[in-house]
Amino acid sequence: MRILVVNVNTTASMTESIARQAEAVAAPGTEIVPLTPDFGAESCEGNYESYLAAVAVMEKVRAYREPYDAVIQAGYGEHGREGLQELLDVPVVDITEAAASTAQFLGHKYSVVTTLDRAVPLIEDRLKLAGLTDRLASVRASGLPVLALEADPDAAVAAIVEQAAAAVEVDRAEVVCLGCGGMAGLTEQVVARTGVPVVDGVAAAVTVAESLVRLGLTTSKVRTYAPPRPKQIRNWPPRVG
Amino acid sequence: MRILVVNVNTTASMTESIARQAEAVAAPGTEIVPLTPDFGAESCEGNYESYLAAVAVMEKVRAYREPYDAVIQAGYGEHGREGLQELLDVPVVDITEAAASTAQFLGHKYSVVTTLDRAVPLIEDRLKLAGLTDRLASVRASGLPVLALEADPDAAVAAIVEQAAAAVEVDRAEVVCLGCGGMAGLTEQVVARTGVPVVDGVAAAVTVAESLVRLGLTTSKVRTYAPPRPKQIRNWPPRVG
Amino acid sequence: MRILVVNVNTTASMTESIARQAEAVAAPGTEIVPLTPDFGAESCEGNYESYLAAVAVMEKVRAYREPYDAVIQAGYGEHGREGLQELLDVPVVDITEAAASTAQFLGHKYSVVTTLDRAVPLIEDRLKLAGLTDRLASVRASGLPVLALEADPDAAVAAIVEQAAAAVEVDRAEVVCLGCGGMAGLTEQVVARTGVPVVDGVAAAVTVAESLVRLGLTTSKVRTYAPPRPKQIRNWPPRVG
Amino acid sequence: MRILVVNVNTTASMTESIARQAEAVAAPGTEIVPLTPDFGAESCEGNYESYLAAVAVMEKVRAYREPYDAVIQAGYGEHGREGLQELLDVPVVDITEAAASTAQFLGHKYSVVTTLDRAVPLIEDRLKLAGLTDRLASVRASGLPVLALEADPDAAVAAIVEQAAAAVEVDRAEVVCLGCGGMAGLTEQVVARTGVPVVDGVAAAVTVAESLVRLGLTTSKVRTYAPPRPKQIRNWPPRVG
Amino acid sequence: MRILVVNVNTTASMTESIARQAEAVAAPGTEIVPLTPDFGAESCEGNYESYLAAVAVMEKVRAYREPYDAVIQAGYGEHGREGLQELLDVPVVDITEAAASTAQFLGHKYSVVTTLDRAVPLIEDRLKLAGLTDRLASVRASGLPVLALEADPDAAVAAIVEQAAAAVEVDRAEVVCLGCGGMAGLTEQVVARTGVPVVDGVAAAVTVAESLVRLGLTTSKVRTYAPPRPKQIRNWPPRVG
Amino acid sequence: MRILVVNVNTTASMTESIARQAEAVAAPGTEIVPLTPDFGAESCEGNYESYLAAVAVMEKVRAYREPYDAVIQAGYGEHGREGLQELLDVPVVDITEAAASTAQFLGHKYSVVTTLDRAVPLIEDRLKLAGLTDRLASVRASGLPVLALEADPDAAVAAIVEQAAAAVEVDRAEVVCLGCGGMAGLTEQVVARTGVPVVDGVAAAVTVAESLVRLGLTTSKVRTYAPPRPKQIRNWPPRVG
Structure with a gap:
């Protein structure tokens, strides 16, 4: 099967890093197709950039012309998953939700640890909408x-590890989801420090997407995610390049 | 004071209709500036169009060069308010939330009545995020x-009125918010049929925005709505026209 | 328009102070009528005194003979708003709820800071009933x-400021409502210390009441706040003075 | 032990009826002392009357000069229990809460059935505050x-029985609390029609109060229900008769 | 009346201790029948042992041949109460729920203090299912x-007392339930240190069970707790001894 | 990898049916090992039988001597998953939770449809504990x-299909989980009637278990699911056969 894994920012090196994470866990026969949006911010660290990413991801996927079986939106706490679900019949998996769903199978409570303080409310709100709080x-x-x-x-890794430890010891988490990518050895260090299972969102999302495809399940089209009604869209999509 | 009232779709006649609703309730000395996005759908009836509206509204407001005191996003159940709050210091008011907040002062429970069935989950989700459920x-x-x-x-008005009556009699609402605009006489007919107060989102939002300005209050910038960090935004905003 | 602003305790100097706060924010053409209950405690710091205030406020308003457009109950976390809503058609605004509603337009989360520890559960309960938690x-x-x-x-102001800072830094509030009046310069010091918007309940309630009146909205009478049924009330209201 | 059972309205015949219900279930050695407020409505059917009852009940209990071990507030969905808890060290039991607590030991979900539609939100709110929803x-x-x-x-009894049946069959209640007194044979008919346990609030409250006394437990005084602080109460209590 | 009080572990000395607690509070005329399961762990400190206790308690009660009026399951945070309710018509009372229900009559919020950290989630989950959180x-x-x-x-008692104090001072509990038995003088020391009412689960459960019996109430049989359908049970119950 | 799929009842033909469902979706290289408990009911339709199943499943898994990678508890709405998680390091997946987690990726809301009315509260309670409501x-x-x-x-299939349709049309579900197995063609008929994705619990659980194993994740052992402490277990496990 072919899974599109779409980065939410425009930094190609991060897309590559995400693709490597995805490929590391993908089943034999699964092809990971990494995509970078054509417009948007070099990194998503707030609502404005996140909304921009939402539409850039949608346009990137709409422009993709080959067949595929599922789409992964590879940004932590970002907007946009609902729009993709409208546009597509194939399953759409957000890494924030895939990580949380996975974590819930492993312990009584879970925490998410990320880098920027301002990302916390975005992640909380996405989990709230997903019914995973x-x-x-x-x-x-x-x-x-x-x-x-x-x-x-x-120092950066140490600061993350410290927060993960506080999640386990103070907040009583039994599983930790890492809401920040690209740090070599981060998972290992969090496991070593806390002794709890650590869930990576991209890896979790790959297995969720593969599972949905293998189960023959697709996005429900009866109400919320029915295809957009035919209508005039003005000045869109933008011409890029 | 000057309040920008931004339509979420690209239909200019609807912007005008919204502007008239806003002006009808605006206090003396309040100037209503209606704005129509430069790109997007002719009407917003789902997540894809709503996310498009979110970024189109943000770009329209960013491009506005005169001073202003508050912004109203005039779409029911649409995405985007959080992004505007990041970009601006002045208060940002979403009509979905303004209507609900206003309704809560008038009765024990309130309902929202809209046109399309597929809009129901979007409105529910926006109210959930806003803590108004x-x-x-x-x-x-x-x-x-x-x-x-x-x-x-x-027939269309009658169908809405019928749902409002069911909200009052079956769901036990004591106030009704109308989540659909542009129907002449709609409010009067709902009041006549149900006997409960009926809240129009645009009108409510104008009074909320004026109130915040008069109280000297602005959007909190300590965490969630801190200004975007300086960074490279690629191929954006789109060149239009 | 004319708005009755009713103090919940019998201390006339506090009524005056509340009236000044209300007048400072009232729109041109709004007349603030301050009222002091004829019976009850010199300050409300608990449920017994608060219940007493509830009925004393109701009787004071019932005894007022001139026309008016809205009523503000100016006590933080006190009982009684529901009773006033039954007795009156005009909007009734409680300052606890007005402050919270206003705060929610300005940041992701809000806190309330008050003086006495024993008032905390009363404020929590009123916000719970109001659906604002x-x-x-x-x-x-x-x-x-x-x-x-x-x-x-x-020292008293410093203690309040310290709690407001903890609300922002520890509890992650982005807006602070002050649930205690009469401290000169308090708002300014909280803003200076925390950098977040600070909402005063009386001022917020004035703008909410004015808004409801301008929108032509009145209390819903279909169920919870229907007028009391005609019946015998024994030995009431009390003869005072 | 001696338990004060305080009616919330001023109709002496209802006080007697409540007393008989209480005495029917009281343990040997328990003395039931029925009290009727000196002021207030002949029946409580709304917030205004309920707030009046709250203070009338408190004054009646304050004026009682003999020793007693517990107090029962015998009104369904009425205000005031928190004030009594402040004034007294002995346990205070509200029949609404006693019925719900009792019901929860008997089935998976419970319903309350009452007479007037306008009482529904009052009962819901009291149960919400009590954490029993x-x-x-x-x-x-x-x-x-x-x-x-x-x-x-x-006809009145039949209408209640019909709602109880709907609670069991439609709402899936497994226990019914009767939130209306004084109907001969009502309990028996509800049991006969629905087959579920039916809880009477007054009877339940008597056993709860006796239990708390026998366990040697009294109202917590550390925060919410600490005694009122000494202060001037103006023109109160009212002179009656 | 006769009440079966069933220990959840197989340590007879703990059964005796529980029986003494029950008898100390039982009303005149109440006979306490202590029962020890025939199989299971010497103490319940986790889910495996708790599930084992659930079935062992059920079999012990099923094997009891004399008439009785109510059953108390005397384990804190253990599984099994729902099964007993299916098997029996008489009331079934779990001490975790009896303690919490009792505590809620005495203060605004309550805490549970226990020994092992791993028991915390079990207790939280039982209270969540019971709707008491x-x-x-x-x-x-x-x-x-x-x-x-x-x-x-x-040292053990001191550690418990310290947590009870933190519950009151940090978590703002106003009542403490002790979720651990068998410590002489524990209640007195917690009361002395915190000044709040302390509820013992076994004692509370005895009064709840007696109350239900005196009220003539039995477990609802319409749905959740209907008797097991007749069917083949293989290799069960186990032959013991 | 090897996955144990444990039936909750003692009917071997149902174990075989479950095994076929599991094998139909298992990835190449996954070995499904079906297990039938040695004691317990021929079908689980209530709490007593469900608790019995909980311990029977645990003993059956404990007695299994070959290595394995994950365990699936194949009963809808049954007790016991937490105990297995304590006993094992490998992932434990309950089909009720796997189905719900899977459904949440496909639509805005989901429903569960089962056969017996009395199973509804059990399923609701398991989903409540799992945080999936x-x-x-x-x-x-x-x-x-x-x-x-x-x-x-x-007729049986038609009755299920009708409830599924009501879930979609009345309750607004967008995905349906089937909480009853063994009906040929059931899934197809529900899909045909409702047009929404239909999730089978056993199939979903297989993909979840495989995913967890491939991700290298195991049950958290820091608190709730730490191994049982060493202690005396009396008269257990039962000698069977």
Whole structure:
């Protein structure tokens, strides 16, 4: 089967990193097709950039001409999944929800740990809409921006690990979802420090998407995700390049 | 004071209709500036069109060069308010939330009545995020699309009135918010049929926006709605026209 | 328009202070009529006194003979608003609810900061009944009674400011409602310390009441707030003075 | 032990009826002391009358000079229990809460059936504050006022029985609480029609009060129900008679 | 009346201790019949042991041949109450729920304090199913296993008392339920340290069971707790001894 | 990988049917090992039988001597999953939760349709504990017992299909989970009648279990599901056969 894995920002190197994560867990016979939006922010760290990503992801997928079996939106806490579900019949999986759903099979409560403090409410709101907050212990942020990773990667990783430990010890999480990508060895260090299972959103989403395809299930079209009604769309999509 | 009232679709006649509703209730000294997005759907009836509206509204407001005191997003159940709040210091008011907040001062429970069945989950989700569902009795739809209004306006209005009556009698709403605009005499007929107060979202939003301005209050910038961090935005905004 | 602003305690100087707050924000053409109950406690700091205030406010309003357009109950976390809504057709606005509704337009979560610890559950319960707790971060108290204000005003204000800062930093509030009046400069100091918008209940209630009147909306009479049925009321109202 | 059972209205015949219900279930050695408020409505059917009852009940209990071990507030869905808890150290039991607590031991979900439609939101709100709504299937009303009982008792009882049956069959209640007193044979008829346990609030409250006394438990005084602070109460209590 | 009080573990000395607690509060004329399961763990400290207890308790009660009026399941946070309710017509009372129900009559919020950290989620889940978490402030554990009691009883009691104090001061509980038995003087020390009412589950359950019996109420049989349908049960119950 | 699929009742033909469902969806390389408990009821239709199943499943898995990678508990709405999670390090998947988690990726709300009315509260409670009720539209039952299937299979299937249609049309479900197995062609008929995706619990659980294994994730052992502490278990497990 072929799964489109769409980055939410326009940084190609992050798309590649996401693709590698996806391929590492994909089943034999699954082809991962990484896509980078044609417009939008180099990284998504707030609602404006996230809304931009929502439409850029949709246009990128609409422009893809080969057949495919499922789509993964690979951004943590971002807007847009509902729009993709309207446009497509194939399953659409958001990594925030895939991670949380997976975590709930492993422990009594789970937490999400991310980098920027301002991302916390976005993640909380996406989980709230997804109906996945009853067993959410906390969403925690290290407070260090993503760029700090490059300046001082050890310090950045240490700050994340520390928040994961607090999630387990203070908030009583039994599973941790990592809501930030691209940190080498991060998962291992969180496991080592906390002793709890650590869920990576991209990997979880690949297995969820594969499962839905294998089960022959597609997005329900009876109401919320019925195809858009035919109508005039003005000045859209934008001409790019 | 000057309030931008932004339509969510690209139909100029609807922008004018919204502007008239806003002006009818605006206080002396309040200038209503109606804006129509430069791109997007002729009407918003689903998530894809709604996400498109979200970014189109943001770009329209960003491009506006005169000073202003508040912004109203005039679409029922649409995405985008959070992004505007990031971009702006002045208050941003969504008509879905303004109507619900207003309704809660008038009765024990309130309902929203709209046209399309597929809009119901969008409205429910926006109210859920806004924390305004504890006293929500129901969101009901007449099932008739907006276009039916033109073909047979009396039937369309009658269908809405019937749902409002069911909201009051079956769902036990004591106030009704109308989640659909542009129907002459609709409010009067719902009041006549149900005997309960009927809240129009645009009108409610104008008074909320004026109130926030007079109170000297602006959007909180400490976390969720902090301004976007400076970064590269690729191929955006789109060149239109 | 004329708005009755009813104090919940029998201390006339506090009624005057509330009236000044209300007049400072009232629109041109709005007349504020301050009222002090004829019986009850010199300050409301618990359920017994609050229930007493509820009936004293109702009787004071019932005894008022001139026409008016709305009523504000100016006590934080007090009982009684539902009774007024039964007795009156005009809008009734409680300052606790007006502050919370207003705060929700400005940030992702809000907190209330008050003086006495024992007032916290009363405020929580009123917000729970009003359906305004989904985005409530916390209700915090300084622990200092109101009287401490006179003995050492700087310490009392400092204690409040400290709790507001904890609400923002620990509880993640993005807006603060002040559930205690009469402290000169309090709002300014909380803004200066926390950087978040600070909502005063009396001021917020004035704009809400004015808005409802301008929108032509009145209390729903179909069920919960239908007028009391005609019946014998024994030994009531009490003869005073 | 001695338990004060306080009616919420000023109709002495209803106080007697309540006393008989209480005495029928009281343990040997329990003395039931029925009290009728000195002021207030002949029946409580709304918020205004209910707030009046709250203070009238408190004053009646305050004026009682003999020792006693517990107090029962015998009104369904009425205000005031929190105030009594402040004034007294002995346990205070509201019949609405006692019935619901009792019902929860007997089935998966419970309903409350009452007479007047307008009482439904009051009962819902009291149960909400009491934290007893998770397993509440519904609050239903027959729509017939209490006075209809005298005009056509059979029809009134039949209407209640019909709502109880709907609670069991439609709302899936497994236990029914009767939120209306004084109907001969009502309990038996509801049991006969529905086959589910039927809880009478007054009887349940007597056993709860006796239990708390026997367990040596008293109202917590650390925060919410701490005694009122000493202060000036103006023109209160009213002189009656 | 006769009440079966069933221990959840196979340690006879604990059954005796529970029986003494029950008898201390039982009304004159109430006979307490203590029962120890024939199989299962010497103490229940987790889900496996708790599920084992659930069936062992059921079989012990099924094997009891004399008439009785009610059953108390005397384990904190254990599985099984629903099964007993199916098998029996007489009331079934779980001490976890009896304690919480009782606590809710005494203060605004309550906490449960227990020994083992791993018991916290079990207790939380049982209270969640019972619909008793709205006013639950916290479930706290001392972290010391039950056996620590024997090695150093003073330290064990001190650790519990410390958590109870934190429940009151940090979590704002106004009543404490003790979710661990068999510590001499524990209740007195918690009362002395916190000043709040302390509820013992076994004692509370005895009064609840007696109350239900005196009210003539039995378990609802219309749906959830209807008797098991006649069918083949293979290899069960186990032959013991 | 090897996955144990454990039936909850003692009817071997149902174990075989479950095994066929599991094998139909299992990935190449996945070995399905069906297990039938050694004791318990021929079908689980209530709490007593369900608790019995919980311990029978645990003992059957404990007695299994070969290595395996995951366990599926194949009963809808049954007790016991938490106990298995304590006993095992490998992932444990309950089909009720796997179906609901899967459904949530496909539509805005989902319903569960089952046979017996008395199973509804059990399923609701399991979903409540699993934190999967926010988007649950309803749990509906056809009211026909499983045995009706044999007497008149067409009528039994038709009754289920009718409830599924009501779930979609009345309760607004967009996905349906089938909480009853063994009906030939049931899924197809529900899809044909409703047009929504239909999720089979056993199939969903197989893909979830495979996913967890491939992701290298195991049950968290830090608190709730830590291994049972070493202690004496009396008269257990039972000698069978």
